[in-house]
Amino acid sequence: MAAVLRLVTDAEPATVDPVLTFDDFFAEESRTLFRRLWLVTRDRAEADDLVQEAFIVVLERWERVQAMEDPTGYLYRVAFNAWRKRSRRAARTLQRMIARPTDPPDPFASVEARTMIGSGLAALTPRQRAALVLTELLGMSSQEAAGVLGIRPVTVRSLSSQARASLRERIGETDG
16 A cells, blocks of 8 residues: 555656647547546536537637646536536526416317307207207216206216217317
């Protein structure tokens, strides 16, 4: 253990190669930066975009970055700042979307729906229409509707079922 400590303390401090080219720096750091950004973002495309964005910033400032004590640290700071900026922007956009009221309902669509339902109801027999309105629209049980119509509950259920089938056929909807 003491030998390892002596080797570590006796080692000369790392120096930056003054003739380091951007291409060499890119080849040396791009893959590792991508992996680390992928671990953070969990999205290959976003990690790749962030790597490219960071290297563009570093390339634009290469004269100064090359002379820095830790150009890799600067690269990572640029990349992670870009990631944080994107995350904040996405969060703000999401908040605005959630806070924004939904589009108002289309008045023509509701008129069209009422017209379709009205014509569908008009096509039913009076007994089917009465059974359907009492059970579906007014929320009565088949027993209560039977008392109102003066028929048996099983007849109310049968009439309601026939009415729903007829409406589905006319309107083209299915029970969900």
